[in-house]
Amino acid sequence: MTPPVVLTIAGSDSGGGAGIQADLKTFAALGAFGVSVITAVTAQNTLGVTAIHPIPIDVVAAQLDAVLDDFPLAAVKVGMIGDPAVAELILDRADRLPNLVVDPVLVATSGARLAETASVAPLVAYPCLLTPNRHEAAALVGRVIETAEEMAVAADELVGRGARAVVVTGSEGAVDVLRFDGTTEVLRGEPVRTENNHGSGCTFSSAIAVRLAAGDPVPTAVRNAKSYVTAALLGGRDWRLGDGPGPLDHFVF
Ligand SMILES: Nc1ncnc2c1ncn2[C@@H]1O[C@H](COP(=O)(O)OP(=O)(O)OP(=O)(O)O)[C@@H](O)[C@H]1O
Numbered sequence: 255m256t257p258p259v260v261l262t263i264a265g266s267d268s269g270g271g272a273g274i275q276a277d278l279k280t281f282a283a284l285g286a287f288g289v290s291v292i293t294a295v296t297a298q299n300t301l302g303v304t305a306i307h308p309i310p311i312d313v314v315a316a317q318l319d320a321v322l323d324d325f326p327l328a329a330v331k332v333g334m335i336g337d338p339a340v341a342e343l344i345l346d347r348a349d350r351l352p353n354l355v356v357d358p359v360l361v362a363t364s365g366a367r368l369a370e371t372a373s374v375a376p377l378v379a380y381p382c383l384l385t386p387n388r389h390e391a392a393a394l395v396g397r398v399i400e401t402a403e404e405m406a407v408a409a410d411e412l413v414g415r416g417a418r419a420v421v422v423t424g425s426e427g428a429v430d431v432l433r434f435d436g437t438t439e440v441l442r443g444e445p446v447r448t449e450n451n452h453g454s455g456c457t458f459s460s461a462i463a464v465r466l467a468a469g470d471p472v473p474t475a476v477r478n479a480k481s482y483v484t485a486a487l488l489g490g491r492d493w494r495l496g497d498g499p500g501p502l503d504h505f506v507f
């Protein structure tokens with residue numbers, strides 16, 4: 255059977271654990287056919303980011319149009335965009351981008367700054383499914399977020415600005431908060447004791463996109479994606495790839 259096509263619009267991680275590379279592995283692992291629009295090339299490994307080269311906006315637009323002109327998209331995941339012009343481009347083509355999941359990537363797990371808050375601001379007001387981690391949500395609402403209660407208030411505030419749904423992720427504690435359709439759901443996952451969490455957020459948002467493409471309602475897609483990330487974290491727990499926080503085992507199944 256022909257698989258659903260899912261698009262990632264994101265940056266390349268030369269280390270293979272996050273960004274476009276994590277997205278395409280997640281799509282393949284969960285049964286979707288992945289296509290990609292690369293917004294930036296990062297020189298990156300498990301220890302950090304040493305260079306960022308934004309792709310010129312006309313080349314980003316040409317990739318997007320090449321994909322749109324030939325593939326029936328079932329869902330779209332947006333990761334690192336780096337430049338507000340890319341956000342404007344996405345908004346301009348948004349009526350052809352179904353099931354839009356936006357991970358407002360601002361900081362890598364290693365702590366390196368990947369994008370300015372202003373670069374994703376135009377997309378935050380679009381009715382997409384937003385997946386900020388606690389720190390990204392804090393940058394978007396302008397205050398520190400620590401507790402699940404504070405995550406819920408921030409998620410509600412971001413829905414108020416126009417998002418269709420918001421999941422604020424809590425990283426190691428495995429507690430995420432979903433705000434959708436007037437209700438708040440606290441998702442308590444199994445905390446995995448691991449150093450290897452590089453790309454967990456990219457993997458999570460990509461898995462949500464695949465599950466939406468498969469027809470899951472938003473809360474089911476988010477729960478299924480969370481189970482997949484937990485399994486991939488467990489699978490890669492004992493891997494030793496690089497000297498810093500390593501990647502997940504995307505093909506754990
Ligand atoms: N150690 C862990 N054990 C269980 N779940 C985890 C762990 N770390 C992250 N998660 C889960 O992974 C998903 C992604 O969230 P996370 O907050 O790690 O994203 P992120 O910080 O944006 O990741 P990255 O920047 O590395 O891509 C969430 O569902 C979160 O609960």
Ligand SMILES: Cc1ncc(CO)c(N)n1
Binds near residue numbers: 368453456
């Ligand atoms: C290219 C890229 N996108 C996203 C992340 C977030 O983890 C990263 N480290 N690198």
